[in-house]
Amino acid sequence: MQHILEELEIRRERARAGGGEKRIAAQHAKGKLSARERIALLLDENSFEEYDMFVEHRCNEFGMADQKVPGDGVVTGWGTVNGRVVYVFSKDFTVFGGSLSLTHAQKIVKVQRAAARVGAPVIGIFDAGGARIQEGVDSLAGYADIFMENVLSSGVIPQISVIMGPCAGGDVYSPAMTDFIFMVKDTSYMYVTGPDVVKTVTNETLTHEELGGAKLHSSKSGVADGAFENDLEAMTQIRRLVDFLPGSNRENAPVRESYDDGERVENSLDTLIPANPNKPYDMKELILKTVDEADFFEIAPDYAKNIICGFARVEGQSVGVVANQPMALAGVLDIDASKKAARFVRFCDAFNIPIITLVDVPGFMPGAKQEVGGLIKHGAKLLFAYAEATVPKVTVITRKAYGGAYDVMSSKHLRGDVNYAWPTAEIAVMGSKGAVEIIFRAEAAGDPAKLAEKEAEYKARFANPFVAAQRGYIDDVIMPHSTRRRIAKALRSLKGKKISNPWKKHDNIPL
Numbered sequence: 001m002q003h004i005l006e007e008l009e010i011r012r013e014r015a016r017a018g019g020g021e022k023r024i025a026a027q028h029a030k031g032k033l034s035a036r037e038r039i040a041l042l043l044d045e046n047s048f049e050e051y052d053m054f055v056e057h058r059c060n061e062f063g064m065a066d067q068k069v070p071g072d073g074v075v076t077g078w079g080t081v082n083g084r085v086v087y088v089f090s091k092d093f094t095v096f097g098g099s100l101s102l103t104h105a106q107k108i109v110k111v112q113r114a115a116a117r118v119g120a121p122v123i124g125i126f127d128a129g130g131a132r133i134q135e136g137v138d139s140l141a142g143y144a145d146i147f148m149e150n151v152l153s154s155g156v157i158p159q160i161s162v163i164m165g166p167c168a169g170g171d172v173y174s175p176a177m178t179d180f181i182f183m184v185k186d187t188s189y190m191y192v193t194g195p196d197v198v199k200t201v202t203n204e205t206l207t208h209e210e211l212g213g214a215k216l217h218s219s220k221s222g223v224a225d226g227a228f229e230n231d232l233e234a235m236t237q238i239r240r241l242v243d244f245l246p247g248s249n250r251e252n253a254p255v256r257e258s259y260d261d262g263e264r265v266e267n268s269l270d271t272l273i274p275a276n277p278n279k280p281y282d283m284k285e286l287i288l289k290t291v292d293e294a295d296f297f298e299i300a301p302d303y304a305k306n307i308i309c310g311f312a313r314v315e316g317q318s319v320g321v322v323a324n325q326p327m328a329l330a331g332v333l334d335i336d337a338s339k340k341a342a343r344f345v346r347f348c349d350a351f352n353i354p355i356i357t358l359v360d361v362p363g364f365m366p367g368a369k370q371e372v373g374g375l376i377k378h379g380a381k382l383l384f385a386y387a388e389a390t391v392p393k394v395t396v397i398t399r400k401a402y403g404g405a406y407d408v409m410s411s412k413h414l415r416g417d418v419n420y421a422w423p424t425a426e427i428a429v430m431g432s433k434g435a436v437e438i439i440f441r442a443e444a445a446g447d448p449a450k451l452a453e454k455e456a457e458y459k460a461r462f463a464n465p466f467v468a469a470q471r472g473y474i475d476d477v478i479m480p481h482s483t484r485r486r487i488a489k490a491l492r493s494l495k496g497k498k499i500s501n502p503w504k505k506h507d508n509i510p511l
């Protein structure tokens, strides 16, 4: 009897060893942790319940019958993050480069389905070279099964991908269908095909970093929502993110005890807006002074910096914050900003997270580059996302809300629930200078004094929040120092909000 019990421990040890000491040492030498070490950092201590550690592949091609490693290159199961259940799979690069066999895929699908059943996030940790080449079409079938679960779970449970090594093929397409992708600087890469294939097909010579590094994807392509310094920081930050999210779309946004008074006033905000309307100021200051304990988890901080998106809490309740950033491109809405914010708004709406929108926007970005790039369609994404969102929506206009961008940024007209403006707000079709140059073109042509006089007249009439307030498009004009208090009260009043859109199979958002 004793030897049967011992046999279990021997088998477990074999599975835990993965691709062996040498390969684990190679992993460490590259500055990467092993699949199991990453799980240990991600989950609460001793909370990991592993599944399928004895699963082996069933491939007999290319001598594979003699090369079996229990677990088959992926560690799967569930555990807790600050006491809340999450499902996890972590690719083991030390076993066939983390590549995906049919059985490896079946392990992942098992946790994806379990997570959807119980309503818990799935966190995928990727360090893998794509389809297991020896398995051929079985591997492709396995990927398609995972993709299918990604799609069915989209909007049902949060799906988070962390890229922690060189990832190609299916190991970038599955993350691409999840809600958030994070990378690790200098050790992680994402590409559909790696540098060798690129050289063969297009004759381009590119490094891994140039083709798919963390810097590229978190600042230029927008594929990744953030880049962390190392594996430890990545796992710590994912724990922080999970705390903001509900387990599924069946739950409300989480509420945790808050020690930050909802009635707190911030007098320094009364001088946040510079006297010169063309001077920038840091919108992050307003965010940090408004939310609980200045705790803000920013999404895609290095991409489309002209719009800020991220999670925070107000009186303990998770909220999504979307804010124009005057410090970058004057906070204009361009293609990248529209795409970034639209996706974020849709995530919040899918998962019952109220949205706070802070507006200082001079309009949509003019120019041939933007038009050729399809600004019309991309800008429409954000408009569409705000319009369809049924979660509580609270908006504060701090300064400019010009033109179509005024409509887009969670205006009253798109079912904004509570819309406030600071006394410094300018709600108009466009800035005063541009406006008078058009409407008084003939009258004031070549007469700068007349133009200046008309500009002052236009400004006095329209560059304020009161025209909109007179029409009820703004619910109240509030003092900057009371922004937190007014937002907290608005959110309290919206706790019971329930509206729904007309029945449809799904909408047809301009993709």
Ligand code: HXC
Pocket: 095, 096, 097, 098, 099, 128, 129, 130, 131, 132, 133, 134, 140, 143, 166, 167, 168, 169, 170, 171, 173, 193, 194
């Ligand atoms: C089987 C693989 C593998 C794969 C790596 N290995 N990729 N085994 N199938 N796809 C094995 C290697 O043989 C090696 O085994 C070990 O993993 C480590 O690989 P190295 O090449 O030594 O590591 P490194 O130099 O760090 O390069 C990592 C890499 C490279 C960039 C990921 O291995 C690579 O380019 N692999 C192929 C990537 C690829 O084209 N995959 C197919 C994508 S198509 P030993 O025994 O030496 O340790 C795809 C289809 C799905 O995924 C698409 C759906 C839309």
